Amino acid sequence: MTIDDIAGALGVSKTTVSRAISGNGRIGAETRERVLEYIRCHNYRPNLVAKGLAKQRTYNIAVVWPGDYTSFDLPFFQRLLIGINSYLSERDYDIIIAVDVGNDYTSLKRIVDNRKCDGVILTRTLKRDKTIAYLQQEGIPFVTVGSCNDASVTQIDNDNRGACCELTQILLAKGYKRLVLIGGPSDQVVNEQRYEGFTDAYIRAGASPEEGLAYMDVVDDMHLHTVLSDIIKRHVDGIVCMDDYLAAQTLIKCHTDEIRIPEDIKLASFYDSSALRNSVPSITSIRFDDHALGEEAAKAILQKLDGCVPRNEKLRQYNVVLRESTQ
DNA sequence: CGAAGCTGAGAGGAAGATAG
DNA sequence: CTATCTTCCTCTCAGCTTCG
Incomplete structure (x- = not known):
């Protein structure tokens, strides 16, 4: 069924039917209701391809x-x-x-x-x-x-920068002063913002992050493994991961090396995915809508x-x- | 005469049909 | 084979009729 069929059945022009549907242009209230009632009774749906043709849209x-x-x-x-x-x-x-x-x-x-x-x-x-x-x-x-x-x-x-800053501030306030940040590709704006949030927290605490404790551009498992081995040797207080994949791998590595979380080292992440929410131990995270x-x-x-x-x-x-x- | 209510014609892109 | 319609359906501009 097309608007032409409706127009023919009701004895009006297709323009009138179109106006009744769209609500644009002048049309009498009685005529409009007659058209809409006919549409309701016959389950008419406008053809979106044709509408797109007329409106120069693909939808x-x-x-x-x-x-x-x-x-x-x-x-x-x-x-x-x-x-x-x-x-x-x-x-x-x-x-x-x-x-x-x-x-x-x-x-x-x-x-x-x-x-x-x-x-x-x-x-x-x-x-x-x-x-x-x-x-x-x-x-x-x-x-x-x-x-x-x-x-x-x-x-x-x-607000990735603000969120990473607040998370880091909370950990610093708990007395975990030597924190490590692990992040993915630094060409992604989101990762850069989280890095900035991390350093913001130290600045607000009147300190600065320890040299070399931000590991950026960690993009594959091999690299992450090397980074984690290095981190474990440095005996830091906690690790902040920029995404849940990094956090999950960190969990596995710590488990393998018999390093206890949170007793030996703290761990926090982003995204709040269900895998880490329900892991043992459950992981501190940021929740966005x-x-x-x-x-x-x-x-x-x-x-x-x-x-x-x-x-x-x-x-x-x-x-x-x-x-x-x-x- | 002007406002309200309505109509006709044509545009829009692509594919198929038809004419030359 | 190429060129020129025609078709699909909806929207909208321009213009017509009706009525107070």
């Missing part, structure tokens, strides 16, 4: 998923994606996933070149982000989940498509959840 949003995500990052991405989808699906938009690694945007480019999406949501940002530069050059509306230095980019983000983060990103991209300039949201709040690993 798809591309979401860029970093292909190098680990299984421990997945819960974050899953919650984020569900948040994005719950907002978009209520407004007849769908998601297309583009899987790209680092600064390679081949997958996204194919989607954009084939005009399969109206806008793009990036789920992380890099310090020199070529994907952002590409989208700016192409003039494609986009928002980032994650911060970047370009103020013209609409950015939605958790990733679902709401996704909804906000989706809202912002639809605002951009409608020609609004969404204000750059303030950083989203968090909770530090203290558990057995830092007692």
